[in-house]
Amino acid sequence: MMEKTFLQVRTDKVDKEKASAILESLGTNLSSVVNMLLKQIIMTKSIPFEVKMTPNYSMNEVIKEVQASLTMENMPLTEDDIHLLETYQNSTISEKENIRNQLIAEYTEE
Known part of the structure; x- marks a missing residue:
C-alpha cells in the first residue's frame, strides 16, 4: 500500500474557489487534479503544459x-x-x- 503524505500549497482564495468550482463541474476536485499533475510530471519528466508569457494586448x-x-x-x-x-x-x-x-x-x- 502506498504511503500518503500531505501537500500544502499557498494560493489566492478566490483562485482556489474558482478552480474548485470548475473542477467540480467537471466531476473532479482540486486534490485529484494536483495528484494527476504530479503523476504527469513524473511520467513526462517535465511540466505537462506550455508555460509562457501571455501578451497583454490592448x-x-x-x-x-x-x-x-x-x-x-x-x-x-x-x-x-x-x-x-x-x-x-x-x-x-x-x-x-x-x-x-x-x-x-x-x-x-x-
Whole structure:
C-alpha cells in the first residue's frame, strides 16, 4: 500500500474557489487534479503544459488583428463585431461560452 503524505500549497482564495468550482463541474476536485499533475510530471519528466508569457494586448491591438484577418478573407469588421469583441474580452468564462454558442448557432443555421 502506498504511503500518503500531505501537500500544502499557498494560493489566492478566490483562485482556489474558482478552480474548485470548475473542477467540480467537471466531476473532479482540486486534490485529484494536483495528484494527476504530479503523476504527469513524473511520467513526462517535465511540466505537462506550455508555460509562457501571455501578451497583454490592448483592445485596439485585438481589433486591428481581427480586422487584418477578416480583410484577408474579404470580410469587413463592423461596429457590431467590434462591440462583440469588447464584450467577449470583458466577459467571464461562462459568458464567453454563451457568446460562443450564440455565434455557432447564428452561423450554422440553415
